[in-house]
Amino acid sequence: MFLSKIWFFLIALLAGVALTVALVMPRPAQRRYIKEEQDRLAIACGVIDILLTDDARNRVDLAGTFARAPEVVNALESASGADKLDEARMKQVRETGEKIMAGISGRKPDFAMLIDRRGRVVARVKLDENDFGDVVAGRPLVDDALAGYLRDDLWAQNGTIYLVSAAPVIKRDATVSFAGAVVLGHKVTNELAQKLVASLDVDVSFHLGDDDIAGSKSLPLDHAKMQTALKAVANGDPARDCQANHPFDLHAGNDDFTAIVARLPGEAQSRQAYFSVLIKRPETRGFSGTLKAVTQSDLSFANFPWILVGGAFLLALAGGIGLMWVESDRPLRRLANDSVRLAKSEKERLSEDEHGGKYGSIARSVNIYIDKLGRDAKSARTNLDSLLGPAPEGSLGTIDLLAGALPPSRPGGPAPAVAPPPSDFRFAEPSSRPTPPPMRAATPPQGTPPPRPAPPPRPPTPAPIAQQPSPPLRLEDDILGGDSDGAVDPYFKQVYDQFVSVKQSCGEPTAGLTYQKFSEKLVKNRDDLKSKTGCKEVRFTVYVKDGKAALKATPVKEEG
């Protein structure tokens, strides 16, 4: 069984390892999944930044195109020479701007500002159209445009964010001179946000401080967490926020998100303008979640090593069964066969050498018990011999006497062939009369009784005890005494009557044999035998030995 135990231990160990792996494996996979999602978030953030940069390039080109329109150049050149700007001029320039705006294909600007070389707004288109004459010089974008640069910027005004671009207006006649600048503004809208993330499978939101400006999806976001994340990168280059910032968990509505924030550049940055990129946080997949995620194709022969798994299973099964057959079934069958042969008395003992391991131990234990029974039987016989004296020739042997106390079948085959010593006791009274059969037979002995001398001629069967007269008896050797005045035990009285009857039938004298002394002797012998053999009852049998009446005591272990 040793190898079987080792085998089952290994199988259990493998099963434990497999279960542990099955339970643990989803965790690193989950971590990897989350990490990949975070990487995807950072990449999406970077892509949005690139798209906004590309959009800025297009907007700057558009501003340059706008600024090169001859009508704009002439209008601003004319306005720059005027000390004071009037409404008529404003309207004229505004109409010019509106015409150009109408001709723009694609995403049109949400406002345009036409500025003379002094930095004064000559006209506004679409936004604050009636305001003019104010100085906007001083804003970096305007100053740079008036100086001759093309550039972009982000303005935070009217509670929203504008992506602005500017270009200088240059008069190209005989001499080249600066006439002013044009500023175009594109509002950050939900449409722009949706367009930015159309192919990214993320969401983006634009924020101005604690206000949500626009987003690809309307989400009630936790601005405190986002502001905290912004502070972490406050000292770095805003252009690297997507790479430098760490994704963080964000709860919005009923959903959990992973988010990353990046500051928006330009003038709006001083007003805490930033954008956030969000992705739904992947659900935690445990063992059951992983099982649920398994598809039919995962279990196909092409994707799963069924042959390997099946082979391993069969190998484990065959190994276990083989080891059990070698170590358990075969020796057990051998022991069973051996036991059957023992039961059939085809052998006296189990073959200890044929059985190994525990089975050999069982065989040895059985053999030891058989030996013990033999010794006990011998010991019981010896005790009876000491109690009853040597058995008369031709009487039943000890084994015969004990047969009634022994189990009906005995292990180890038949009793030893050695003749048991006599274990009956008798009343020392010579007699030549034949021994009558016992009036009360003991349990018939099992097995083959030992050979014994042929009994003497059978005397005539005595009449039943009840019908026997009960003359006063005289016990000459062992039982002597007068009549008893005590209570009469029916059984002892019966034995006494039988004994007296047999003695009389054998022609022995019965004078002096009183019931009282007889019963006292029986009681003493019964008690002695009980204490020595542990039997519950002792039965006495009257028989004839050597022509004289004799009495045998038989211990009875079981009732009935």
Add this chain to the structure above:
Amino acid sequence: MLRALLVLLLLPSAARAGTIVGKLELPSAPERPAAATKGFLERVENPLAPVQALNVPKQIVIVVEGDEKPATPPQVSWDLLGNSFSRPVIAAPAGAEVVIKNASRTTHTLVAKEDAKLIPPGPINPTGPKSFRATDPGKVYTISDPDAPYLTGKLVVVNTQFIAYPDDSGKFEISDIPPGAYKVKIWYRDGWLERPDDSITVNAKGKTELNPKITSLASPPGAGKK
């Protein structure tokens, strides 16, 4: 009545006051500094015309200091035009009242970086003024709007009331200067320029010409703290 009294008091001194006129000799204009803010792209020069040079004279203040300290310094007015000050740098006599007038259509809240209590708190509404006094000569204050970091101006407190701002060509004039020896100091952007010809004697009558030659626009280290 008070005005007439003031004219009478000033007449004697005006009668013996001189005038300094001159023109700055400036080196070639330095490159434009990097933009205060940047969008998604770096700014690029237009392909049609060279970028305009920096207006250096607009960032210069000429100060003439003598032994006589201003007893009743005049009020200094500083206009806020849209998103910038009319001049990026002004000088104010110590103790003079500085009045900032918001000529823009935007409300601004101005703060002195070096002394938060210099300017009374509260926004300056469009067309509205905000006044304060700078009493410590030699102090330089950087006035800005936290909501518009590009809106910045320097206030230099000096120990004289004879101050001039050159025009775009570099010409300047300081009138009503009592005759005597004076020291000329020139402030450019962030600090005083280091110059050898820093002394001038003003005549009682007529104009005294002063043509400061500025070889370098680089201020010595810590010049702004003098």
